Structure formats: structure tokens, C-alpha cells
Amino acid sequence: DAGVIQSPRHEVTEMGQEVTLRCKPISGHNSLFWYRQTMMRGLELLIYFNNNVPIDDSGMPEDRFSAKMPNASFSTLKIQPSEPRDSAVYFCASSPLPFGRRLAGELFFGEGSRLTVL
Amino acid sequence: AQTVTQSQPEMSVQEAETVTLSCTYDTSENNYYLFWYKQPPSRQMILVIRQEAYKQQNATENRFSVNFQKAAKSFSLKISDSQLGDTAMYFCAFMKQSSGSARQLTFGSGTQLTVLP
Numbered sequence: 001d002a003g004v005i006q007s008p009r010h011e012v013t014e015m016g017q018e019v020t021l022r023c024k025p026i027s028g029h030n031s032l033f034w035y036r037q038t039m040m041r042g043l044e045l046l047i048y049f050n051n052n053v054p055i056d057d058s059g060m061p062e063d064r065f066s067a068k069m070p071n072a073s074f075s076t077l078k079i080q081p082s083e084p085r086d087s088a089v090y091f092c093a094s095s096p097l098p099f100g101r102r103l104a105g106e107l108f109f110g111e112g113s114r115l116t117v118l
Numbered sequence: 119a120q121t122v123t124q125s126q127p128e129m130s131v132q133e134a135e136t137v138t139l140s141c142t143y144d145t146s147e148n149n150y151y152l153f154w155y156k157q158p159p160s161r162q163m164i165l166v167i168r169q170e171a172y173k174q175q176n177a178t179e180n181r182f183s184v185n186f187q188k189a190a191k192s193f194s195l196k197i198s199d200s201q202l203g204d205t206a207m208y209f210c211a212f213m214k215q216s217s218g219s220a221r222q223l224t225f226g227s228g229t230q231l232t233v234l235p
Contacts, residue, residue: 109163
């Protein structure tokens with residue numbers, strides 16, 4: 001399997017522009033997570049989906065952030081309008097349904113999208 | 119709410135030596151999982167080792183082992199025979215055991231480990 005695929009790997013944009021980050025989870029995984037990593041705040045969960053349905057979006061910073069999962073193989077995280085404080089590495093991760101206890105908890109991460117907002 | 123604390127921002131170890139990374143957590147849950155993830159310079163997070171809270175036996179994966187002290191809420195990672203490729207940021211993480219949909223990880227702030235030649 002190719003693993004979790006994220007694009008773009010790097011994005012540099014100007015304040016006020018719309019940014020769309022994309023994620024393709026591992027085939028067969030039913031949960032998808034978006035995390036943000038910064039030096040100041042570490043790794044923060046933004047939102048996660050189970051079976052394409054958003055379960056908890058309490059980590060989404062504000063209304064400028066939105067996430068969708070239109071099908072089991074694709075998710076987007078959109079920031080509109082972007083601001084310099086949104087600069088971070090954004091990770092997508094997927095996870096299979098727990099199979100007994102053995103697989104429970106393992107998240108498979110993509111390589112992240114580094115966003116710089118000037 | 120759960121919190122995970124890693125009190126060592128940076129550590130270094132000589133190649134082939136042993137190093138221990140510390141992690142403490144706070145939770146009112148009785149059933150949960152603990153993890154150590156590794157983030158090398160390539161940025162991708164990789165699972166190193168997992169511990170189920172209901173198990174008293176400490177988890178081991180080759181050169182990696184944990185010291186899980188449930189009463190003390192402590193979960194340290196020991197790396198034996200350190201290799202240059204172990205250089206990375208290491209994150210301790212917590213997840214509630216749930217049969218439902220709440221399966222998110224809470225991460226600590228990380229420990230940057232450098233293995234010196």
C-alpha cells in the first residue's frame with residue numbers, strides 16, 4: 001500500500017489567499033484525522049472523521065477552517081482566508097477499525113503539508 | 119481531559135549506548151492506550167511502540183522497550199544500542215479505549231533525541 005498521501009508537500013501563499021490541503025487515506029481505513037503541528041503548540045487535533053462523517057471538529061481554530069470528506073478515499077482541509085499564524089505543518093492520518101485490541105490506536109500518518117503564509 | 123507531559127525537550131546519547139525518554143500523563147480513565155511515535159527529519163510520524171493499560175507486562179519491540187507504571191501515570195521509553203537512525207523527535211501519546219468513535223490521540227510536546235557518532 002502507498003500509505004497516506006498528502007498534497008501539496010509545501011505551500012507558500014500570501015495572507016488572504018485560499019489554501020486547500022488534500023489527503024488520500026490508506027484504502028480500507030475508516031477513520032481520518034487532521035492534525036496541525038507548530039513549535040509553540042505541538043501537535044493538535046483539528047478534526048476527525050469516521051466513515052466520512054465528521055465526529056469531532058472542536059479543534060478547528062475558527063470559521064476560516066473547514067474540512068470535508070466526500071468519500072472514503074479523499075479529504076480536504078481548507079483555510080479561507082489564510083493568515084500568517086496559520087503557518088504550520090498539517091498532517092493527515094488514517095486508522096482502520098479496531099480489530100480486537102491488537103490494532104486499536106495505531107494511526108498511519110502522511111508526510112505532512114508545510115504551509116507558509118506570508 | 120487528558121494531558122501528556124514530556125519534560126525533556128532535548129536529549130543526546132552516544133551511539134551504541136542506552137537512553138531513556140520520560141513521559142507522564144494525567145487521566146481519570148482506567149482503560150487506555152499509550153504510544154511512542156517517532157518523527158525523523160522526513161517529518162512522517164512512525165509508531166515505535168504501543169502499551170495497553172490493562173497489561174502489566176511492559177511492551178518491547180526489538181531495541182525499544184517501555185517502563186509503564188500505571189499508578190504513577192508514567193510511561194518511559196528505553197532505546198538500547200542507540201543507532202544514528204534513531205535521531206528524531208519522539209512523541210508520547212495517549213488514547214482512551216473506546217468501542218465508539220472517540221479514538222483521537224493526545225500528544226506530548228516531544229523530545230528531540232540526537233544520537234552522536
